[in-house]
Amino acid sequence: MASETVVIGGGTAGAQLARRLGYAGVSVTVLGEEPHAPYNRVLLAEVLAGRYGPEVIALPEVPVRRGVRATEIDRDQRLVHCADGTSVAYDRLVLATGSNPVLPPLRGIADGLPEGVHPFRTLDDCLALSEAVRPGISAVVVGGGLLGVSAARALAERGARVVLTQQGEHLMERQLDVSASKLLRAHLEAMGVEIHTECRVRGLRGTSVELADGYVLDSELVVLACGVRPRAGLARDAGLEVRHGIVVDDELRTSDPYIHAIGDCAEHAGVVHGLAGPALEQADVLASVLTGTAARYTGTRALTRLTLSGPGPLDLAAFGDPTPHPGDDVVQLTDATRGAYRKVVVRGDRLVGGVLLGDLRTVGELARTWEGDEPLPSTPLFHLLGGA
Template structure:
């Protein structure tokens, strides 16, 4: 049982807000017998109410207003930028000069967008992006893009991963002329196999998005501080009113490093989500558990729930990793697009693969089976089977030898 009572959470994103809410619920229900009362303070530096970052593309597409994706946050929310951690005194220093004391500190600092080393991106040694160039990570990024985009605007999205595909589609739905530049050989190569990537490519193309793969951007050209074009490595130039940087994210670990905590790529945590300081925990995008940085919503929420139980006095809870499923639903136009990917969608030698494809309907389903167990899969289009397939994967139970139940999972749209 912990003797800590004052819990301070840095970061008001999905993980931090979820933790604060769960601690509030556990506190209201009395928590574990004999556990101390908890005082929870959530510290976030954004001016906006905490929100679901996963749905930013829907705000950009015009489907949701910003307030629709706001998160409930019980208890105390402080808007401040933490600049330092004094581990000996157990206090935080903030940019406005204030000091916040803690008994247990939770780092839910999330991640920052990767800004590629392009010529012209930061002119004259400055740190501000040129006018018309946007990252796509925060509500301010989203609102800035929403204000700038207009029908016919020429937009270049750099990066063809999950975020880049979402941004390209949202901008196309808003009427922009969109070019998507992806350095890898196909879209969403980390989550999807080649067949599924081709369907994503086709979907974007049908919306009017011009997709370029195996294409590296080397230069952002500005006039008067505003972007005018981007230049590819082969010298080809694209006119641009807007440029969206969707090149991935990296964990925000600066506070942890400055405080002397153990950091590799992320802040190292154990099964109780403790850092190298027993009074400091970490969850979400910034946390690295057993060598893994997840960077996804599902593991962040699971970590928050487990940590809430631990802080509230449950000594048996442990985080042992998340088998997470990537799901993308793109709406806002006449042709909604859904996909899901989990586990290992690329088979190893000796694996069994079951595939069903319907080119007319634009649907694709694939499951990889190893040693009679589902180890991965990809679904594009109609996702009625995703729930049942994901449960078969998460349970890791052997499949019956005749294969009929797996085929049933692939074809039964009532499986979710």
């Protein structure tokens, strides 16, 4: 058992690990770069939409040295050096550094983001946007993935006139098929969001957005929601193995046996999940490892959930690969009038992917079947979607 564990990062993964280790009596120091207490990043759009205050999304309290940025890892001396001039010794070090927003290579941001141009990743980003938005303000969201869709609908709920630009062919390409994306688009357009797909942004002129075809979207507020990438610079500088994320084994151990990584920054078996569910599971497994209990992380079968408010609230759930292979069974139901869509792909007796939109109060059974990789009941496949 480690006598002094240091965790770099006070987000979902770091806070969960610290809480578990604290219950087990392990001495732990958490270095959190943000000035805020740990919070649930998944709910930032709810804060931006004005439904929740920042205090509502706070995670259960864990001791964190707030506003402390780790700058260097001395692996020989087992020290973490910080920007405030302090150093922290460790027996075990855990990197829970999360991810950074991707800032695309656009003209006009080489020297920093112009005033009125915001990323959307942290609580400070959210608070700055909340302060800037007002009814009638024109806003452009660059990026039509999960983050961009969440930001666009939150700004629309605050009364902004929102334009959403997406380089790909349809919204949320990583999670949704074409049919589901069309329903999502219709939902956002009903909220007043103007959507442009297959639309590449070339640069910014202040808060005006220049498209590749030369057309300029005039706006007063710009949100860059172009995805995230693992925050692995600290690990890379320390000589740890980094591919897309910080490479870890089944005990969440990096290439240094005294250093572990969990959450958005960690790459396990070639996969960086970037979701809250896997981050929590990794934290739980590592807590067991660090307290001497045999445990292995074998991956997470993650399910993406999103609830969109507005005219006719819309729930969305996506999991696995919704594109069928030859020989797969596909069950699909569409009700355009109610904005409902259900599609699951079945291979043998297992779910391999699915997309569900609409009222998902009973999505739990399908979710449990997917997450547990359980065999499907011997009932007609149509009944899979009857309850949902």
